[in-house]
Amino acid sequence: MDNCLILTGTLSRAPRYRTSPGGIDHCQFWLAHRSAQVEAGLNRVAQCFIAVVASGGQFKKELLPLKMGCTVRVNGFLQTQRARNGESKLVLHAQHIELLS
Secondary structure, rough: OOOEEEEEEEEEEOEEEEEEEOOEEEEEEEEEEEEEEEOOOEEEEEEEEEEEEEEEEEHHHOOOOOOOOOOOEEEEEEEEEEEOOOOEEEEEEEEEEEOOO
């Protein structure tokens, strides 16, 4: 089954870098997207905020210098993540991040 998303946006929060107990590097940030789209022949503004998780050595702070306000294109897949309070949210798990600005 297909589960693929490409989204361009701006980091709306500073990224958090951490290493899991298993030694895997993780980077988490929120991506703000806004674009003009055509739906049913009408123009509309599409906007969303989505959490992004990037895991693995290629997303280390030294290798991918992300900061709040920079623009990126993220390729990845969607996964539901459940918080400790039981609330769930949709998260974009990055497989490739391209720094645009």
